[in-house]
Amino acid sequence: MKKLLLATCMTALLSAPALAETPEDALQSRFRAAEALLDANLVKESVPGAAIGIVHDQELIWSHQFGVESFRTNNPVTDDTLFSICSVSKLFNGIAAMNLVEDGSLALDAPLSQYDSGLGMTDNQGSEEPVTARGILTHVAGLPREGTRDYWADNSFPDTAGLIETVSTQEQLYRPYDHWQYSNLGMAMLGDVVGKLSGTNWDDYIDQTIFTPLGMSRSVTDMPFDLVGKGFAQGYYIRSPKGDRNAVEEHSFRAFAPAAGIASSVNDMAKFASWHFRLHEKGGQEILKATTLKNMQRVHWVGADFDEPAWGLAYATRRYGKATMWGHGGYCPGARTEFVMRLPKKIGVVMMVSANDVSPGAMVKTIYALTESAIAKVYNSKAENGTEAAAVNDGAAADKAVNLSDYEGSYAVANYDWDGYVGINEDGLFFMPIFSNDPVKNIENWVHEEGDRFRRKRKDDTLAEAIEFERDATGKVTGLVQHSYRSTKR
Known part of the structure; x- marks a missing residue:
């Protein structure tokens, strides 16, 4: 009986009509699914504004904007x-420091106090080596995370004189390389040295270099802050029990700008x-030598047990399954950012949100x-052929029995958070549960059977329950039924 059922399911799969969507069609459908997923989650979390972009090589191939720059102006995010x-600023600080290393102005392993005597910190740990640029860039210099008080509570960040004063009153936590300790203070110290060695100041050096x-x-x-709501996204704090958000007050990061002070956009990132x-x-040199960047x-x-963050010089790594991603995250007053590269x-x-209680990291991982x-299928094809990805030609394109685009869109079950997005594969449909803990892992693939009827394809390629789409009198798809649950198309 089991063999007969398996044979019947396989026969149904093999006899399903061949559908001829292009890789480009499938990619654009994935992007639309990403937009639906983002919008649903950002609305659920009451995020004021957000922006995300995906880059392939030298091109911004997709971006999406959500919400407004400020509740006062209601101008849309672009x-x-x-x-x-936020802390993605540390990448720019690191690149500036390594630019000075390349021209011989800064030595990675020289005492940082050699360049500014005010940056000497009391060492009662018996350290074998001093605080260095290398130790700061990898967060293993043994420095405290912050200064002598909580600047982040009221955004009262010190100027350079205040930074030097607080460093002089602090002690190292550890000997260098004993422990990893993320340090905003260290990045501020390094930024001060970068400014002094550049012959200008940190801000101008970042801009010019x-x-x-x-x-x-x-x-x-x-x-x-002079551009709030007119090109700059106002930051907002966590929601109150009533769901309100207070706007972040005007402030400057001052001496801590090298750790968290940059403002940027999707286009610029x-x-x-x-x-x-x-x-x-290409190798060679552009701002840095390729070997320096690598x-x-x-x-x-x-x-020692691979139980701490893996860190380069300023660059953090992430593991997306078996893939290593390079970049940095950011968390600061009223904002969070995630920037990763494969x-x-x-x-x-890159994804930026104007609220500090919603992490873009999980959303970026899901979208990737x-x-x-x-993306790889479309753009690898373009690179190899020098042309747009071609349509699949299997003889069914001219007389497809079904138009898959009829079914694409967001679907919801009344009174439940069972929202999902139906999108287009090259050979059928996919269904992604919007509010799943792992939407991509839980994607279902649906193959066409006949008319408006599809079947879920299991991982072993056998077929499971049917999905019936419904249409109104004009022929427009209005919903679907799966497991007897009715979902309405938004």
């Missing part, structure tokens, strides 16, 4: 809207990602998983 990128050469014309090294892909592929992204520190595939993702293989 790809040029500036957001506080990185922003201007890369065409990052909107990016700035502190919060442009796309240019930043493309620079990485360009330098990795050395920065090599893992310089990981815990260097071998030349795919980068949802789109990565489809």
Whole structure:
């Protein structure tokens, strides 16, 4: 009986009509699914504004905007809207420092106090070596995470004189390389040295050395509060029990700008990602030597039991399954950011939100998983053939029995958070549960059987229950039924 059932299911699968969507069609459907997933979750979390972009090599291939720059102006978020990128600023600080290493002004392993005597910190640990730029960039210099008080509580960040004063009254926590300890204080100290050695100041050096050469014309090294709601996204704190959010008050990161002070946009961060892909592929020198950038992204520190973050020089690593991603995250007053790159595939993702209680990291990971293989298929084909991805030609294109685009869209079950998105594969449909803990892992693939009837395909390629789509009198798809549950198309 089991053999007969299996044979029947396989026969049904093999006899299903061949559907001829293109890889480009499938990719665009994945992007639309990503938009639906993001919008549903951002609405659920009452996020004021957000922006996300995906870069492939030298091109921003997809972006999506959500919400407004400010509740006061209600101007919509765009790809040029500036957001506080928080600790992603540390990447720019690291690149600036390594630029000075290349020209011989800064030595990675020299005492940092050699460049500014005010940055000497009391060491009662018996350290074998001093605090260095290398130790700071990898967060293993043994420094405290912050200064002597909580600047982040009221955004009262010190100026350079205040930074030096607080450093002089603090002690090292550990000997260098004993433990990993993320340190905003260390990045502020290194930024001070970068400014002094550059012959200008940290802000101008970042602009002249990185922003201007890369065409990052909107990016700035502190919060442009004069542009709130007019090009800069106002940050908002966590929701109160009543669901309200207070706006972040105007502030400057001052001496801590090298740790968290940059504001940037999707368009500008796309240019930043493309620079990485360009330098990795072509080699040579652009801002940095390719070998320097690759050395920065090599893992310089990981815990003895691989139980601590793996860190390069300023660059953090993430593991998306078996794939290593390079970049940095950011969390600061009223904003959070995630910037990651899959260097071998030349795919980068940046997402910025104007609330500090919603992490973009999980959403970026999901969007990458949802789109990565489809991006690779389309753009690898373009690279190999020098043309757009061609349509599948299996003889069924001219007389397809079904138009898959009829079914695409968001579906919801009344009174439940069972929202899902039906999208287009090259050979059928996929269904992604919007509010699942792992939407991509739980994607279902549906193959066409006849008319408006599809069947869920199991992982072993056998067929499971039927899905029936419903239409109104005009022929428009209005809903679907699966497991007797009715979902309405939005």
